[in-house]
Amino acid sequence: MSLSSAISNALSGLTATTRATELVSTNISNKSVAGYARRELETSSRTYASGGIRIDGVQRMVNAGLLADNRLAQAASSQSGTVAAFHAAIEGAYGTADDPGALTSLLTGFNAALTSAAARPDSDTRLGAVLDAASALTGKIRSVSATITTARAEADRTIGRDVDKLNGALEQVAELNRQITVLTARGEDASPLIDTRQAAIDEIASLVPIQEVARENGRIALFTKGGATLLDGNAPAKVSFQAANAMSTAMTVGNGDLSRLSLNGKPLSEAEMGMFAGGTIAANFQIRDDLAPQYQTRIDAFAREVCVRFADPAVDGTLAAGTAGMFTDAQSASNPAAEPGLANRIAVNAALDPAMGGALWRIREGVNATDPGSGGDATLIQAMGAALTDTRTPSSAAMSSSTRSMLQFAADLTSGAATNRVRADASALQDQTRADSLNIMLLAQGVDTDTEMEALLSLEKAYAANAKVFQTVNGMLDEILRLT
Structure with a gap:
């Protein structure tokens, strides 16, 4: 893997965690809004270049049968x-x-x-x-x-x-x-x-x-x-x-x-x-x-x-x-x-x-x-x-x-x-x-603040890790440029 690929992968990770963090904040802010369905980011591994993560879209988490x-x-x-x-x-x-x-x-x-x-x-x-x-x-x-x-x-x-x-x-x-x-x-x-x-x-x-x-x-x-x-x-x-x-x-x-x-x-x-x-x-x-x-x-x-x-x-x-x-x-x-x-x-x-x-x-x-x-x-x-x-x-x-x-x-x-x-x-x-029972079951599938906060902590760690990769690889490139 080249250093440029490493940077590309780190940037894709930063982009995905940024978008996922945005969704978490949207979920929390709309917790009490009628008709709002919790969002999750759909991602997959990139199949081209040297990997990384691809954003496939945003999924509304709704049980259609229960609804x-x-x-x-x-x-x-x-x-x-x-x-x-x-x-x-x-x-x-x-x-x-x-x-x-x-x-x-x-x-x-x-x-x-x-x-x-x-x-x-x-x-x-x-x-x-x-x-x-x-x-x-x-x-x-x-x-x-x-x-x-x-x-x-x-x-x-x-x-x-x-x-x-x-x-x-x-x-x-x-x-x-x-x-x-x-x-x-x-x-x-x-x-x-x-x-x-x-x-x-x-x-x-x-x-x-x-x-x-x-x-x-x-x-x-x-x-x-x-x-x-x-x-x-x-x-x-x-x-x-x-x-x-x-x-x-x-x-x-x-x-x-x-x-x-x-x-x-x-x-x-x-x-x-x-x-x-x-x-x-x-x-x-x-x-x-x-x-x-x-x-x-x-x-x-x-x-x-x-x-x-x-x-x-x-x-x-x-x-x-x-x-x-x-x-x-x-x-x-x-x-x-x-x-x-x-x-x-x-x-x-x-x-x-x-x-x-x-x-x-x-x-x-x-x-x-x-x-x-x-x-x-x-x-x-x-x-x-x-x-x-x-x-x-x-x-x-x-x-x-x-x-x-x-x-x-x-x-x-x-x-x-x-x-x-x-x-x-x-x-x-x-x-x-x-x-009322069905409505409670439907609401239970909605936004849970504790779950969203746990996801936010995981995203924080993922963002920090990707940022560290980017920082490290960027430092390596700077070192190469300095030597040349």
């Missing part, structure tokens, strides 16, 4: 967490047993007011308490229905926002693909751009489960777990969604009032929507089109049962069949064909409310009574109390066919919401635990 599993787990966790939050909101709307504003508590309070009024039917104070309790009950039913409608509307708006985020992230990934391809073709390090691309893909993964497929020159393609192509080439797919301006209980996809996703301008069928199953987008479609309508159907059925029981001529002899009793559908008699959305419209009959031109004594004498009577007859009030507590087969096919009292029907609604919330919480916890 893919983590993204799918994040999508599942996002979906189950969104659904669990919805069930919790509905449970909160119904209220718990110890909540004085709960549906069951207000129904119990209404029954207590009827019992009190039956003991003193001549007391306007007690009749007023019945009116207040009835108004509180209908207000609660409307409040539950409003919560359901609000949840549907928010789910619809969130889908629109998520679709915008998805399209923006896909455009970003496509642009990064182009930039990475250029740098790769030049032989330059594209790791920073790949980090940014990974972060963008991670953002997509919470919206819809995706799979990343490597392509040539550092590019990648993206597909949903269900098989939809999001990006494979220069231009990403265009996902579109038409959010509703307002939401009502009657609005559905079937009647054309609500939108599904479109892919590259083509509306997706119900079966094709399965390509986007998982993630927050699917969760909000599930809430808007499935879960919330189920809750709405139940509260509408409960509202109808309330109306029907108090519109029975056997309870109030002043009523004709098919006319409104104490509880109305927006001041009209409830109609089985108009049951959808009834919970939004249920109200106390204006004939009983002095503030609306009615009279309290009609609570005692009957909705259509024309004479306040003597004030001592509690027959109607007692019959209304019995209408609450008697077990009957429900009027609506949407409710259980078994006989129940109104209190039992209310308890069924409340306990059903609580059960759904508990199950959803358990599913969300399981998905979150798995996602």
